[in-house]
Amino acid sequence: MRITCPFCGERELGEFTYLGDAKPQRPSADAGEDAVYDYVYLRDNIAGVMSEHWYHGGGCRAWLKVTRNTLTHEISAVEAAAGAGAAKVGA
Amino acid sequence: MAEFSWDVRSPLERALIAGPYGAQGDSGVALTEIRNFDLVQVMARRGKAGEMIAAAKARFGVAAPETPKAIGTSDASLIWSGPDQFLVLSKGGKHSIEALAPVFAGSASLSDQSHARALISVSGDKARAMLAKLSSIDLHSDVFGVGAAAATSMDHTSVTLWRGADRNGQAVFNLLVFATFAESLWHTILDSTAEYGVTIGHSEEF
Numbered sequence: 001m002r003i004t005c006p007f008c009g010e011r012e013l014g015e016f017t018y019l020g021d022a023k024p025q026r027p028s029a030d031a032g033e034d035a036v037y038d039y040v041y042l043r044d045n046i047a048g049v050m051s052e053h054w055y056h057g058g059g060c061r062a063w064l065k066v067t068r069n070t071l072t073h074e075i076s077a078v079e080a081a082a083g084a085g086a087a088k089v090g091a
Numbered sequence: 092m093a094e095f096s097w098d099v100r101s102p103l104e105r106a107l108i109a110g111p112y113g114a115q116g117d118s119g120v121a122l123t124e125i126r127n128f129d130l131v132q133v134m135a136r137r138g139k140a141g142e143m144i145a146a147a148k149a150r151f152g153v154a155a156p157e158t159p160k161a162i163g164t165s166d167a168s169l170i171w172s173g174p175d176q177f178l179v180l181s182k183g184g185k186h187s188i189e190a191l192a193p194v195f196a197g198s199a200s201l202s203d204q205s206h207a208r209a210l211i212s213v214s215g216d217k218a219r220a221m222l223a224k225l226s227s228i229d230l231h232s233d234v235f236g237v238g239a240a241a242a243t244s245m246d247h248t249s250v251t252l253w254r255g256a257d258r259n260g261q262a263v264f265n266l267l268v269f270a271t272f273a274e275s276l277w278h279t280i281l282d283s284t285a286e287y288g289v290t291i292g293h294s295e296e297f
């Protein structure tokens with residue numbers, strides 16, 4: 001499997017580290033215990049297209065958001081995660 | 092009590108043995124450690140990448156690299172190291188962290204890497220063949236020309252790799268590696284290059 005880093009180009013899997021599901025969003029401070037429990041512990045086990053976080057630690061050290069089919073490993077999109085690169089503030 | 096030596100030394104001082112190594116005859120690879128350089132990491136502050144690039148242009152006369160490449164000036168190299176960040180490689184103190192601090196005040200954070208990295212220059216007939224064993228990047232001239240750079244890994248070790256100006260009509264590949272990983276990578280490089288024969292040395296000149 002190879003990932004095309006938006007900053008570096010196509011690179012081998014060994015340069016990247018998998019973080020996991022990119023979908024969960026930190027709940028607001030008053031969201032309640034169930035929402036925090038869900039955010040911290042509960043994950044969907046997706047067979048199909050999934051949005052994931054990957055870290056290009058063996059390269060440019062940017063966090064990436066990768067859209068990958070977990071059944072075929074086909075990657076349909078890679079973009080910089082929010083905050084990657086100081087220029088992309090708030091992106 | 093333990094006795095400490097505070098002399099400035101190369102991280103490769105122990106591992107590097109100048110002279111020929113590996114196969115006899117014409118050496119296919121020249122391995123040269125470059126010592127005694129100034130290296131400053133420049134990283135844009137949040138939302139200040141444009142200002143950082145303008146500040147670099149005012150200082151060096153060239154724009155800082157915004158894509159993986161290395162830009163040479165008369166007395167420094169600006170090497171891309173990731174989004175909104177680059178390295179300034181020079182010697183003699185002209186572009187030391189003290190000298191650059193006022194240049195990038197407010198636009199970028201600086202960190203002195205002069206003694207945190209080892210700099211290894213690889214050239215010769217078989218340089219690319221040897222590097223192909225360590226790198227998954229295509230280093231063919233059509234793809235990785237003079238001035239191309241990459242933040243990548245060799246033997247699971249992060250390196251900054253770039254192609255310098257050709258020497259005697261041959262490609263020169265430079266790599267910066269973390270000081271504490273330098274000896275390990277050095278031995279891997281020697282293993283990879285032994286079959287071609289190698290001439291090992293060190294220099295204070297880029």
Ligand SMILES: [Zn+2]
Binds near residue numbers: 005007009059061062
């Ligand atoms: Zn990258």
